[in-house]
Amino acid sequence: MRAIGIILAGGNNNRMRELSDKRAIAAMPIAGSYRSIDFALSNMANSRIQKVAVLTQYNARSLNEHLSSSKWWDFGRKQGGLFVFTPTITKENGFWYQGTADAIYQNLSFLKNSHEPYVVIASGDCVYKMDYNKVLEYHIAKRADITVVCTTCPDPSEVERFGVLRMNEDCRIEEFEEKPMVSPYNTISTGIYVIRRRQLIELIEKAAQEGRNDFVKDILIRYKNLKRIYGYKIDSYWSNISTVESYYKTNMDFLKPEIRNYFFKQEPGIKTKIDDLPPAKYNPGAVVKNSLISSGCIVNGVVENSVLFKDVFVGNNCVIKNSVILNDVYLGDNTHIENCIVESRDTIRANSYYSGEGEVKIVVEKNERYTL
Template identity: 75%
Template sequence: MKAIGIILAGGNNKMMKELSNKRAIAAMPVAGSYRSIDFALSNMSNSKIQKVAVITQYNARSLNEHLSSSKWWDFGRKQGGLFVFTPTITADSSYWYRGTADSLYQNLQFLKSSHEPYVVIASGDGIYKLDYGKVLEYHIEKKADITMVVKKLEDRSEINRFGVVSMTEEGRVTEIDEKPLETNLSTVSTGIYIIRRRLLIELIEKAAEEDRHDFVRDILVRYKNLKKIYAYKLDTYWSNISTVNSYYKTNMDFLKKDVRNYFFKQYPDIYTKVEDLPPAKYNFGAEVRNSLVSSGCIVNGCVENSVLFKKIYIGNNSVVKNCIILNDVYIGDNSYLENCIVESGSTIKANSRYVGEGDPIIVVEDNPIYY
């Protein structure tokens, strides 16, 4: 594919509460064995994009560890490769990234030293499958300056988290409203864009000259009448995990057979860094219903409608219901958890009880392990 890829994975978000205290949102575990950024990386690899940059910033240690080898997504080639950019102090700049456009500006040399004519920009917190090649074909066919991938949302309660767009029947974007308080529109931007490389360099340099730092507000919104911006409609599964409720709902979606089949049984595949762990072990008396249980887990109690990530211990007579249990969690005997997200590394003491009323609650327990 005649494009390079850029994944924006540097943002932080208070709507994730305690979940983003020790990791970037792009590093959030999803569907038992994956990280959020795996979906964008896999889409890049499956679209035959050979050169990809990941721009990180907040709480990047976990994300950088995950990206320590490019082989899992097949970027370890002589040509291209996977590049991870973090903010650096230079003679010209002593700032952290002040916005998405500024993060691109501080890494402008990556764009200038590349030779591919197009750039695919994606966010690291989207859960979806997409052939960027088809978006590029649409971009070329429409003779667009910028193409943005959009999705019509059925759940209107989520719309104010995103930029909403209106367009003509031909797909030309006429209006972009970033995170409106009220709107009648239901089509949102997914944070995926295709743009010609030289035009992107020109727009980023112009924004930097004017001390503007945000890609959406300072480029897309400002140039919507000056540049030809088109919308490519995504009609398959897409979710953004940047709030606690959306993160919980997205993981619970993977308990649905059609969603699991779409991501894990249908070509192309989603790839991730593989850990060498034993298969899950179910001891005598264990009951598991409609759940995802990952490698390295030991289950003694009852698990229902839940997602268990790697290396989790469920004690005797414990009940885990409608929960997401992140990696390396120990749950003591006779505990009851319902409608919870348990942070990784937590140790739940025996006889504990946590129940989320309505919205899921986040459980963080840093106790010594009691066997």
């Protein structure tokens, strides 16, 4: 493909509460065996984009570990490859990334040393499948300066989390407002953009000279009347996981057969780093209904409408309902978990009871198995 990829994966969001205390949002586990960033990486690989840069910053250790080899997503290692850029102190600059535009500016040499004419920019905290080639074809056909992939937000209360836009009949963007409190429109930006490489370099350098650091506010909104900025609307599954509620809902969506088939049975598939673990084991007396159970799990109790990630141990007489249990959790005997997200590497003591009433409860237990 005639494009390179940039995945913005350095951000943090307070709406993730305790879940983002020890990992980047792009490293959040999804659907049992995946991480949030796998979806953007797989889309890049499936679109034949050979050269991809991931810009990481906040709590990047587990994310960098996950990205330690490009072989899982099959990026071209002779031409292109997977590049991970974290903020670096240089002679000219000693700052962290000040914003999305500044993150690209601090790694501008990646763009300047590339030869592909176009750039696909995506964020690492969204779950979706997309062929970026179709967006690029649309971008070229419209002779656009920037193309913004957008979708319809079904819940009006969620609009405040996103950039809201209005297009004319020709799909050119006429209005763009970032995270409004209220809006009469429900078309939102998905954080996926296509732009000519030289144009991006020019806009980023100009923004840096003026001390402007945000890609949306300082480029998209600022230039909406000066540049040809078009919207490319999608109606397939798309979810942003940057709040606890949306993260929980997205994992629950994977309990629906049609969502699972769309992501995992229909080609092209989603790729991830593979751990060498045994298959899940169900001991006598275990009851599992409508749940995703990952490799390495051992189940003794009752699991209903839940997602269990890798290496979870469920003790005798446990009941788990409508919950997300992250990696490497030990659940003691007679534990009851309902409407909860249990943080990874937790040890839940026997006879514990946790239930989320009205909102999703995050369970974080002091971990005695891993004390130094």
